[in-house]
Amino acid sequence: AQSVAQPEDQVNVAEGNPLTVKCTYSVSGNPYLFWYVQYPNRGLQFLLKYITGDNLVKGSYGFEAEFNKSQTSFHLKKPSALVSDSALYFCAVRVYQGGKLIFGQGTELSVKP
Amino acid sequence: GAVVSQHPSWVICKSGTSVKIECRSLDFQATTMFWYRQFPKQSLMLMATSNEGSKATYEQGVEKDKFLINHASLTLSTLTVTSAHPEDSSFYICSAIPLKAGNGNEQFFGPGTRLTVL
Numbered sequence: 256a257q258s259v260a261q262p263e264d265q266v267n268v269a270e271g272n273p274l275t276v277k278c279t280y281s282v283s284g285n286p287y288l289f290w291y292v293q294y295p296n297r298g299l300q301f302l303l304k305y306i307t308g309d310n311l312v313k314g315s316y317g318f319e320a321e322f323n324k325s326q327t328s329f330h331l332k333k334p335s336a337l338v339s340d341s342a343l344y345f346c347a348v349r350v351y352q353g354g355k356l357i358f359g360q361g362t363e364l365s366v367k368p
Numbered sequence: 369g370a371v372v373s374q375h376p377s378w379v380i381c382k383s384g385t386s387v388k389i390e391c392r393s394l395d396f397q398a399t400t401m402f403w404y405r406q407f408p409k410q411s412l413m414l415m416a417t418s419n420e421g422s423k424a425t426y427e428q429g430v431e432k433d434k435f436l437i438n439h440a441s442l443t444l445s446t447l448t449v450t451s452a453h454p455e456d457s458s459f460y461i462c463s464a465i466p467l468k469a470g471n472g473n474e475q476f477f478g479p480g481t482r483l484t485v486l
Contacts (some may be wrong), residue, residue, distance in 0.1 A: 289474055291477070296459070296480065296482065297479055297480060298372075298374075298461050298477040298478050298479040298480045299412075299461070299463075299477040300477070301474045301476070301477075304474055343409065345411065345412070354400060354465055354475075355402070355414060355417065356402075356414075356463075356475060358411045358412050359411065360410070360411045361409070361410065361411050363409065
């Protein structure tokens with residue numbers, strides 16, 4: 256079965272420190288991987304995606320993610336966290352059939368001053 | 369570009385009434401739109417896939433007669449919650465895939481609709 260796991264419900268980081276939000280996936284075939292961010296009472300905003308090519312993907316707001324095929328991971332990273340990065344982050348994978356996205360359970364990121 | 373809107377952004381209704389939520393792709397055409405439901409601080413649960421001009425495909429466990437989906441044009445899909453009850457209270461989010469987009473293109477999400485059934 257296709258699945259996406261975000262092992263941490265919450266990540267706490269001090270402002271200015273690097274942050275990592277973890278994501279692992281299990282799919283058959285080649286995955287298309289995405290990260291989205293959601294602010295309270297808002298829809299999802301696209302951050303970045305991996306389709307093919309360079310394993311390190313750079314996205315919006317200074318975020319990046321590294322695709323690791325052997326570990327089936329796609330962790331989200333940022334070198335220096337901002338308080339405004341505090342939000343709910345979702346990892347998602349799309350498989351070929353129908354274009355449906357499978358979402359992880361979400362990780363709440365809290366960045367303290 | 370690639371903006372998706374939802375209307376209304378929030379709605380409060382009485383138990384037993386029906387509520388219609390609109391999802392529009394403002395600057396692109398979409399043959400496929402998706403409807404999700406989200407409970408507080410939880411992940412998005414896909415309810416159905418809406419294809420323009422054809423019947424929606426519902427996920428297992430989603431009642432077709434309760435959540436009516438219509439995708440009448442390439443820019444509009446509607447979700448009608450019929451005979452709403454308090455347990456239907458939730459945050460409903462739609463998304464759309466641009467026409468002719470490759471499988472690697474991201475979905476664009478609407479801002480969501482907060483439904484509260486009294």
